Amino acid sequence: MSKTILVTGGAGFIGANFVLAWVNQQLGTVINLDKLTYAGNLANLESLKHSAQHVFVRGDIGDQHLVAHLLAEHKPCAVVNFAAESHVDRSIHGPEDFIQTNVVGTFHLLESVRAYWSTLNAADKADFRFLHVSTDEVYGSLTKDAPAFTETTPYAPNSPYSASKAASDHLVRAYHHTYGLPTLTTNCSNNYGPYHFPEKLIPLVIHHALAGKPLPVYGNGLQVRDWLYVEDHCAAIRRVLEAGQVGEVYNIGGWNEKTNIDIVRTLCHMLDEKQPRTDGKSYAEQITYVADRPGHDQRYAIDAGKLSKKLGWKPAETFETGIEKTVNWYLSHQDWVSNITSGDYRNWLQTHYAERGEELA
Ligand code: NAD
Numbered sequence: 166m167s168k169t170i171l172v173t174g175g176a177g178f179i180g181a182n183f184v185l186a187w188v189n190q191q192l193g194t195v196i197n198l199d200k201l202t203y204a205g206n207l208a209n210l211e212s213l214k215h216s217a218q219h220v221f222v223r224g225d226i227g228d229q230h231l232v233a234h235l236l237a238e239h240k241p242c243a244v245v246n247f248a249a250e251s252h253v254d255r256s257i258h259g260p261e262d263f264i265q266t267n268v269v270g271t272f273h274l275l276e277s278v279r280a281y282w283s284t285l286n287a288a289d290k291a292d293f294r295f296l297h298v299s300t301d302e303v304y305g306s307l308t309k310d311a312p313a314f315t316e317t318t319p320y321a322p323n324s325p326y327s328a329s330k331a332a333s334d335h336l337v338r339a340y341h342h343t344y345g346l347p348t349l350t351t352n353c354s355n356n357y358g359p360y361h362f363p364e365k366l367i368p369l370v371i372h373h374a375l376a377g378k379p380l381p382v383y384g385n386g387l388q389v390r391d392w393l394y395v396e397d398h399c400a401a402i403r404r405v406l407e408a409g410q411v412g413e414v415y416n417i418g419g420w421n422e423k424t425n426i427d428i429v430r431t432l433c434h435m436l437d438e439k440q441p442r443t444d445g446k447s448y449a450e451q452i453t454y455v456a457d458r459p460g461h462d463q464r465y466a467i468d469a470g471k472l473s474k475k476l477g478w479k480p481a482e483t484f485e486t487g488i489e490k491t492v493n494w495y496l497s498h499q500d501w502v503s504n505i506t507s508g509d510y511r512n513w514l515q516t517h518y519a520e521r522g523e524e525l526a
């Protein structure tokens with residue numbers, strides 16, 4: 166079998182970082198299947214334009230005919246499934262796309278992969294892996310002092326997004342248990358880093374700060390997220406792919422719990438240093454408390470002890486080094502952000518805040 170892998174959703178934030186690292190580290194060829202929804206951006210993969218190790222295919226993971234064709238043609242030794250609708254606020258406004266891609270799409274993908282896998286010879290069958298990229302949000306919300314999520318924490322998803330991801334995780338589990346498909350599932354905490362779509366907290370705050378717009382903090386801003394630099398997430402996925410026990414789940418996290426307001430203030434202070442406002446005031450003056458997200462999860466925290474003990478993974482970045490790299494990347498890629506904000510994203514943002522009776526213009 167070839168060293169080729171099929172990556173889905175590889176034009177999005179984490180998928181693009183994964184594809185770039187895979188090709189740049191010369192680990193093999195990537196067939197990158199992406200529907201190019203609002204979140205898919207080929208500019209993320211610009212540096213691979215002339216690489217023979219990257220084959221981009223525009224398409225839907227739910228298109229069984231297309232996926233069967235790609236699998237038969239390229240004979241990958243693994244499928245890494247990043248493709249998803251990923252934004253909680255969008256899932257509140259319109260859950261249907263989340264059910265279609267995250268649940269129905271993953272089901273169709275599993276069917277295509279199972280059919281392909283069943284045609285492989287015994288050795289290739291044993292070597293094959295289907296790695297499903299999931300989230301810590303499937304475990305629900307923690308109280309302030311509760312222990313972090315482990316792989317055995319019961320599922321308790323609270324948003325249409327996390328419910329759809331939970332459903333996909335269950336399907337992956339069932340395809341291993343019932344059909345023997347060699348699956349791996351990873352549940353990761355909040356990522357940040359280059360190519361992060363500017364609807365999510367960290368890139369949105371950087372973009373709004375520089376554009377002189379309000380920095381919207383939901384509710385009291387005391388919700389807690391556990392942040393991991395995206396390249397550390399990608400390294401963890403590679404490690405699980407290489408050495409993970411088939412059928413198992415691995416939690417991935419950075420041991421970096423922060424309140425949202427801490428994140429926003431940190432970004433403001435960094436920007437005050439690196440690109441001060443012309444009026445000499447702090448970007449923190451732009452912080453605006455807005456209506457809370459319905460059903461807002463209070464706290465996520467990941468215990469990544471299994472991954473670190475069994476597979477020897479640990480993050481390379483601390484929050485301080487990762488956020489420094491991230492802010493520097495956004496400051497030197499403002500054209501990347503403005504290309505996005507001139508499109509579909511902008512219309513969606515306006516609808517979202519107009520419904521809250523708030524003006525973010
Ligand atoms: P993203 O929204 O930035 O990218 C998703 C990509 O999937 C886009 O390129 C989009 O075009 C593509 N896509 C969407 N529907 C598709 C379909 N039906 N067929 C093919 N391609 C499709 O998401 P992300 O933040 O990069 O997240 C990637 C994965 O990681 C998701 O499964 C998400 O649930 C998971 N995850 C994300 C985070 C995070 O903090 N961003 C944390 C943990 C897990």
Ligand code: TYD
Binds near residue numbers: 389458
């Ligand atoms: P987000 O980046 O959307 O990720 P997730 O909802 O998957 O954790 O949001 C991170 C946190 O920041 C979450 O608690 C919601 C909050 N938030 C704001 O306070 N303001 C914003 O404008 C956004 C987008 C998020």
